[in-house]
Amino acid sequence: MRLRTVLATFTAGLAAATSLAAAGPVNANPQQNHGNSAANTACSPSVSLDRFSDSLDKTTYDGTFVGNFSALAVDRDGSLAAVSDRSSLFRLDPRTLRPTGVVPLADENGAALDSEGLVVDRDGTRLITSETEPSVRRYGPTGALLGRLPVPDALRVAPAGRAVPNGTFEGLTLLPGGRTLLASMEYALSGDEAGTVRFQTWTRRGGEFTLGAQYAYRADAGLGVPEVQATPDGRLLVLERGFTAGVGNTVRLYLADPRRATDTSGVENLTGQDGVRPIGKTLLADLVTCPSQGATAKQPQPNPLLDNIEGMVITGPSKGALKVLLVSDDNQNAVQTTRFLHLRVRV
Template identity: 65%
Template sequence: MRTRSAFAATAAALAAAACLTPTTAAAAPRQAQAQAHAPARACSPSVRIDGFSDALDKATFQGSFVGNFSALAVDKDGTVAALSDRSQLFSLDVRQEGRGTPSAKPVRVVNLADEKGGPLDSEGLVVDRDGTRLVTSETEPSVRRYGKDGKLLGRLPVPGALQVAPAGRAVSNQTFEGLTLQPGGRTLIASMEQSLTGDGQDAAGRPLVRLQTWQRHGRQEFALGPQYAYPADKGLGVAEITAAGDGRLLVLERGFTPGVGNTVRLYLADPRRASDVSAVTNLPGGAATRPVGKKLLADLGACPSLGATARQPQQNPLLDNIEGLAVTKRGGGSLRLLLVSDDNQNAAQITRLYSLTVRLPRP
């Protein structure tokens, strides 16, 4: 039996206070039912799962397969941009139903390509303040800018060491997996999925993964900025990063064990006191190097399954290959998150949307 968390109790109390007005007193029984239900959805003292949906799984839209999703971002028109790692960018009309179950339907899709018209291993996504799209590809790796119509507009510089070997020290398919833009729009951050060859571990034995930043100069141009060392949990990689809104980052770490299933953990990380390691050839780089601090918000395997089913072994059938994360609502110290799993166009995997509510601890 799951114990009642302070977060769930507070959220339920606030919801009850908002609903009990003279004109809505008749809703009290329904509110009481929701309040009693809230603890059953707690994943941790900081995180609650509101619902999930498999409605997009194995769907098609305008002849395109709806899936392979690796990143999410809220667009300027209120839709959610969903990036497929097969060089396509969908726009989803996303709504919350019932107690928070997400529903989504595709409304647009555009194709993306590199400078030669070739495909991308598109993994990270940011909708910039002018509506253009910044998209990472794991192949080189790269960060490219696209118009809303999918037209390639430019490309950002990437340090040589982060290039895939033999050009650099990155491992193929383990490069720029996450991308986010900090509040104010001046700092862009990309996360490597795994460590560079030659980089080591922190004092706790956690592999150090590099976060690369760019600083904006002018309206659109980004120049290379500081680089930070992030300690990923052993056996996991960094699947996504998203700005929390106060300088901190939400970090999604993910791993997979055949016959056991997925491990997915949500962390809150703070790069503001971390050392710039862009000049450090091999991490950890000595006692003077300070890595990014992080705090576990929830192991999503501890969330209630809510009746979800899985098509392959999972410790919790709710889980799948979760890769995308976006903040869809802020307020009252809480964030509403939308997550998506990448089904790899595989019959044994599922394209699943998840809605979570997170109460952030104080900095």
């Protein structure tokens, strides 16, 4: 299957987000630096930091802890959907980020999910990954389970497959046109070269998603892939992330292009010597270079702005760039922070 470049407007979810882009500023951390000079915003020539917000850190809504965020999406009405890896799906106000609703998620047996990736489909269906098996399930807006997608055996967690626990489907995105769904594994399969992760696709046929091509992506040494988002032209924004105790987090943003990559669905082991062409990537920014804008960290970090960044969504266009919202997963941990970063990314 080919991944085509689509020189068109945003897909339905992103189109709804254009109203979000015009909705005005989000409440920011009181310590935020509001300066607009290049020195106050530039992370790299391609990425700038507009602002950050810690407003939801260690809060609750309707009896549910607000945090553990692993993915973001723009809903059809322009609001934000945010999934927690503790099996909760939140609705957030796009202006204030405050929760306006929450529904619990469960599997076929009523058990909680380790929910990680999120897509709002064109009909409002929520596509949500769990990295436990892994799986991709379909839910209605009220949390009703509607079904699940097929997953290749090799991507299942051992002993059923070759995936490592907590290293499976972290990212999920729908490509322009809405016909191709893509999920990113966080870490390599057993037998694959360290750092080489697989991106699995599904193709929509007759309203249902069937298994499509698979691609290799080489993450930087020691890093995994927590999130991936399709750009309007069919390329991918890819987050790479790692953590070193006593040092802190590494978070890098790449632009990746899968169009000439080899389909690896029939390749048992990715060794680097197998003739496979991986997805090409270009570094947009290492977030350690972003201005801290007065952010503080509760544990050692190479930049106090950094935390366990795990979720990402494109919220709309902005003067030749993309407005990108990142969120960290605080793991409900006193030394971590639920933090939103508002970026402008030129691709």
